[in-house]
Structures are given as C-alpha cells and as structure tokens.
Amino acid sequence: MKDHDRQSLEAILAKYRPAEAPEELLCRVEQAALRPRRAWHERCSAAMSVAAEVVLGFIVRGLVTATTAIVLLLLAAGGY
Amino acid sequence: MTGSANQYGATNGNRDAGLDEIASAYRAHAAALYRYAIMLTADSASAEDAIQQVFVKLAGRKKLPSLAVADRAYLRRAVRNECYSMLSRRRESAELNDESILAPAPAGAGPADREEQAMIEQALRRLPPDQREVIHLKIYEQLTFQQIADQLGESINTVAGRYRYGLEKLRQWLAPCQEDAL
Numbered sequence: 162m163k164d165h166d167r168q169s170l171e172a173i174l175a176k177y178r179p180a181e182a183p184e185e186l187l188c189r190v191e192q193a194a195l196r197p198r199r200a201w202h203e204r205c206s207a208a209m210s211v212a213a214e215v216v217l218g219f220i221v222r223g224l225v226t227a228t229t230a231i232v233l234l235l236l237a238a239g240g241y
Numbered sequence: 242m243t244g245s246a247n248q249y250g251a252t253n254g255n256r257d258a259g260l261d262e263i264a265s266a267y268r269a270h271a272a273a274l275y276r277y278a279i280m281l282t283a284d285s286a287s288a289e290d291a292i293q294q295v296f297v298k299l300a301g302r303k304k305l306p307s308l309a310v311a312d313r314a315y316l317r318r319a320v321r322n323e324c325y326s327m328l329s330r331r332r333e334s335a336e337l338n339d340e341s342i343l344a345p346a347p348a349g350a351g352p353a354d355r356e357e358q359a360m361i362e363q364a365l366r367r368l369p370p371d372q373r374e375v376i377h378l379k380i381y382e383q384l385t386f387q388q389i390a391d392q393l394g395e396s397i398n399t400v401a402g403r404y405r406y407g408l409e410k411l412r413q414w415l416a417p418c419q420e421d422a423l
Contacts (some may be wrong), residue, residue, distance in 0.1 A: 162405070162407060162409055162412060166412060168407060169379060170408055170411060170412050170415065171408075173357070173361070174376070174380050174411070174414065175380055177343045177344065177358055177361055178276075178277070178343065178344040178381065179277075179279055179280050179342060179343060179344065179377065179381055180285065180340070180341055180342055180344050181272060181275070181276065181344055182271060182272050182276075182288075182289075182292075184260075186274070186275070186289055186292075187271050187275075189265065189267075189269065189293075190267070190272035190289070190292055190293045190296060191267055191271075191296075193293055193297065200416065204288075220332055223286050229371035
C-alpha cells in the first residue's frame with residue numbers, strides 16, 4: 162500500500178472513536194468487583210473485634226474470680 | 242507495576258490499601274480498557290464481561306498486586322487475556338450484541354458521515370481480532386509499533402505485519418469512502 166493511501170485510510174479511521182463504556186456499567190463492575198469484598202472484609206474485621214472482646218472478657222472475669230477465691234481462702238485459712 | 246512493593250501481606254490495613262489501589266486503577270483505566278476490549282471482541286457484552294472478570298479476579302486474590310494508577314499496560318494485558326479466552330470459547334454461530342463498537346456520530350454529523358461510519362464499523366468487524374487489535378492500539382491509543390510489540394509479546398515485524406494486512410483489507414472494503422475523502 163502506498164504511503165498516501167495508508168495516510169488517507171488512517172485519517173478516515175481516526176475520525177471515529179471506539180464506543181465508550183456506559184456509566185452504569187462502570188458503576189456496576191466496581192460494585193461487583195470491589196465493594197462486596199470490602200464489605201466482607203469489614204464484617205470479618207468486626208467479627209474479629211467482637212471475638213477479641215469476648216476472649217478478653219473471659220480472661221478478666223477469670224482473673225477476678227481467681228483473685229476473689231484466693232482472698233476467700235486466705236481469709237478462711239486465717240481463721241477470721 | 243511498582244517493583245519492590247509488589248505484593249501485600251495479610252494485614253488488614255494493607256489489604257484495604259490494595260483494594261483502594263485497585264479501585265483507583267479501575268476508575269482511572271476502566272473506560273480505556275473497555276474501548277480496547279470492545280475493539281478486540283467486537284461485542285459490547287463480551288467487553289463488559291472481560292472488564293468485570295479482570296477486576297473480580299484481581300480483587301479476589303489472597304495477595305493483591307500493587308497497581309500503580311498509571312499502570313495501564315498491566316491491566317491491558319489482563320483484559321487481553323480475558324478477551325482472547327472469550328473469543329476462543331465463542332462459537333462461530335454465537336449471536337453477537339448488535340451495539341456499535343464505535344462511538345455514536347456527533348449530533349451534527351450528516352447522512353454521509355453516518356454512512357461512512359457504518360461502513361467502517363462493518364469493515365472493522367470483518368477483520369480478524371489480532372489485526373483489529375493492532376489497528377486499535379496504533380490509531381486510537383497512539384502507541385508505537387515497539388510499544389505494541391512489547392504489550393503483545395510479539396516481534397515488531399509481526400505487529401507491523403498485522404497492521405499492514407489489516408489496513409490493506411480495510412482499504413479494499415472502504416474503497417468508496419477513500420475515494421470520497423480524496
């Protein structure tokens with residue numbers, strides 16, 4: 162193909178552009194691809210925080226119970 | 242892609258940062274990737290699926306890749322792989338979406354422009370995907386042959402050949418348009 166023909170054809174093609182993505186498609190894909198995972202991740206983090214709180218609660222309660230028991234035992238052993 | 246910070250560990254903050262990067266890259270490049278995908282597949286539904294698949298897969302990885310917002314080449318390769326795997330699954334008889342692969346003509350366009358656009362659309366659809374792809378990258382994304390060759394992992398001669406063959410076919414099919422333009 163001669164340079165002149167090629168340039169003429171390139172000029173014709175360049176007058177047009179490929180179709181644009183519809184805006185709703187872009188939003189839909191972003192929601193489908195990214196947001197559910199983030200939501201899942203956030204729920205997972207929240208669940209982990211609750212679990213940590215529960216475990217911490219058990220530990221604190223155990224310590225309090227043990228301390229109380231020791232104090233009571235000491236009191237009983239002392240004959241008071 | 243940024244070299245050293247290539248992967249994120251398992252910490253929550255890093256995963257959030259990774260998803261943010263993917264979301265930023267999506268917002269920056271999705272429109273251009275769609276244009277590439279629709280030119281490659283010649284089908285808007287396939288283009289939508291390809292884009293969605295790429296980002297769903299990226300976001301679903303255990304270790305998220307670090308995507309610089311400017312890293313369109315990486316995403317383009319991922320979209321390309323997805324498009325070609327769709328094209329290989331597509332049956333010859335499969336009905337394609339009849340939405341145009343070219344943007345609508347501007348409001349002031351006359352009947353001759355619309356006719357020309359319709360002919361170009363038809364001609365582009367008739368081209369093999371690999372030739373249409375190179376024409377898209379050269380004319381619409383204005384990449385050099387070297388950049389296209391790097392992008393596609395082909396030699397520069399192969400890429401230039403596809404472009405030349407593609408243009409030659411288009412010239413034959415669009416001969417009336419070219420005569421009008423001269």
